[in-house]
Amino acid sequence: MKSFRVAEFNAPLKEMEEPTPQPAGTRVLIKVKAAGVCHSDLHIWEGGYDLGHGRKPLSLKDRGVSLPLTMGHETVGEIIAFGPDVKESDKGGLKLGDTVLAYPWLGCGKCKTCVGGDENMCIVKPSALGVYCDGGYADHMTVPHPKYLIDLKGLDPVTAAPYACSGVTTYSALKKVESVFDTPIVIIGAGGLGLMALSLLKAMGGKGAIVVDIDAGKREAAEKAGALATVDGGAVDALEQLTKKAGEPILAVIDLVGNAKTTQLGFDCLSKGGKLVIVGLFGGGATFALPLIPIKAITIQGSYVGNLSETQELLDLVRARKIAPIPVTPMPLARANDALSSLKAGRLVGRAILTP
Structure with missing residues (x-):
């Protein structure tokens, strides 16, 4: 498996080759088809946020973001394998070969907030893909459970990837x-x-x-x-x-x-x-x-991203109203560093999408 990872903050992403992971437990392996490059990735890449008024920047390292990290939270992929603990009832009709959007804003899954459907607001143990866990700047990635995968049902993978965040x-x-x-x-x-x-x-x-x-x-x-x-x-x-x-x-x-x-x-x-x-x-x-x-x-x-239910509502709305996608610039995965640099310089209109 090839990936481009943040090995140290404020340094170029490092290309890495390692064995393709096999999905354990309830995890699902997808072959990445498209990964959006988001402005939030710049903050992760840089390692923090400016709080203004001379205050110390908000450090992502202090907030639990550990390196090396594969960024990418706007990911579409093809289902390659289900983990051994995935039951048919867990799949929600999904099957091998389906093209899916990965919902990335995961939490601990157990606290009151997560159980209530707002994992994106988890304060116990945020586990967002591409932020706290490896994401889509790779040719493969795993997702913890099939419930976080939404069938695109014919939507174009490249233009649909940004729905996971923007x-x-x-x-x-x-x-x-x-x-x-x-x-x-x-x-x-x-x-x-x-x-x-x-x-x-x-x-x-x-x-x-x-x-x-x-x-x-x-x-x-x-x-x-x-x-x-x-x-x-x-x-x-x-x-x-x-x-x-x-x-x-x-x-x-x-x-x-x-x-x-x-x-x-x-x-x-x-x-x-x-x-x-x-x-x-x-x-x-x-x-x-x-x-x-x-x-x-x-x-x-x-307003911080959105929950899983809102993401499903969004894709239903896109299909029902035939919403035109935003402008995108497809770029090979190998140009991940170029995509981040172009975004930082303000040279992009719409979204850069990495296509392994």
Whole structure:
């Protein structure tokens, strides 16, 4: 089995050859067909998150991420083998040769949160594939149980891979503001997540979104994807533009970037009673005035990926509404380092997808 692994933080991924693992217990072996390269992978690669205000960066090593690690949490593969403890009732109709999306946001599976269906929020022992356990930057990978595999039922593996992260992340964030879908919402960030959010918002019955990005090419991609309007987040009058282009009170902002400037803009453009949903992990510290939170009765909510049920709902919605995929750039697995470098430099529109 070939894989590209983080051997040390802030260093090029290391190509490794080792025996292809055989699935033990209830594990399932899949042959990887596509693995998305996500912005979160940059943080894992770098080893942490910027917390701003001069604070010590949040260390992933301190949070249980150990090296070497095969990243990749947006993975589609073909089922090659089931472990000896997998019963027919466990398979949910899956069989050898099926092409599946691997749900990566695993927890301990035993705590109250996990049993309640929100493994992505596990605080006992997070076990996300590609974060705490080896993921899809490889030609094979194993998944702990068949229940984490979702049959693609004809969806293209390369364009479907991002649904495991950018898809379910934006879907879950959008669900948090569904109550104001009859008004224009603001989406900050027109990368892979932003373009995904636009497609899903339309399919979910939303009026539409004004998209903010500092990159002209990404704003153009957002316009082609159906944005009501776009705004250059770096413009001195960005706030005034947002207010004017909305034409009515702004009650929801989804920030897919998550830095000091974007959260400030999102906060400032909200009307009374509005909600700021922060998804992005770019980093930094908050700058908005605390008294304005109660004065404007604003809700600030974090949104971290999504649960298994939401991922299944998402794929059902994609099929039912024939949602067009976001732009993708397929790249050979051997170019994993190039994909990360291009993402870090902001040269990608949509998603880079590694194809072993």
